[in-house]
Amino acid sequence: MHEAQPGTTLRIEDAFAVSEALLDAASAAPDSSRPSAAMRVYQTLRQQIVDMVMLPGARINEKEIAVLHGTSRTPVHEAVRRLVEEGLVEVTQRVGTYVSRIPLDRLGEAMLVRTALEVAIVQRAALRIKPEDIARLRHALTGQLACVAAADIVRFHRMDEEFHEALAEIAGFPGVWRMIQQAKTQIDRYRRLTLPMPGRMDVVVAEHDHVVAMLEAGEAEQAACAMREHLDQVLPVLEIARMHRPEYFIAHLPDQRQPGPYW
Structure with a gap:
């Protein structure tokens, strides 16, 4: 330990x-x-x-x-x-x-769950999306770009959350987003290390923009692929963060869920 x-x-x-x-x-x-x-x-x-x-x-x-x-x-x-x-x-x-410390073994599990659910969300959103929904997503992207310009990492992360939550609501699955939030707790910690990387926030916005463009074009499968490609970048970037701050990571956490001295 x-x-x-x-x-x-x-x-x-x-x-x-x-x-x-x-x-x-x-x-x-x-x-x-x-x-x-x-x-x-x-x-x-x-x-x-x-x-x-x-x-x-x-x-x-x-x-x-x-x-x-x-x-x-x-x-x-x-x-x-x-x-x-x-x-x-x-x-x-x-x-x-x-x-x-951030457990590396749980990150892969969390991304498996998140990717499966968010790809399904985008596929469903493509069938339900309305012009006002596109406007909502575009507004979120504008907010993210403002955060990039201001180098406001904290607010950028909040806006990123709002973008993904909006997709779940458009799909009619707001409860699924809450499930995703619970699953990705450890991912959020590591992402706070990666967002300050040069150009990283710009890449995230560009990937979000591609998802919205495919939704606006009515291309459900292309939109789903864009979301999958977006999320597939998470773990490779993690390796860069791990090399820079290895003291923040651990292979796996000891199981402390059973009653012990602390309880």
């Missing part, structure tokens, strides 16, 4: 500062719609990990998190337990609690 390496510790207050606006918005919501303390901590930690704000190997201090959230350690412990089950956090008796 790998130990956290020196220099990977992220000050927890810095990580949570990034989500301050989000938390403020949530706290302004009516009490009936406000998530539980455990859910708030879970959502914030999960987003920080997926966004690579909290890097692989960063230690997690439950006491500090509890203080920052103004809650007891019980909700924090519950949130961390859920993250352990998702493979985003690892707990060892010697090292403690820290953000897990």
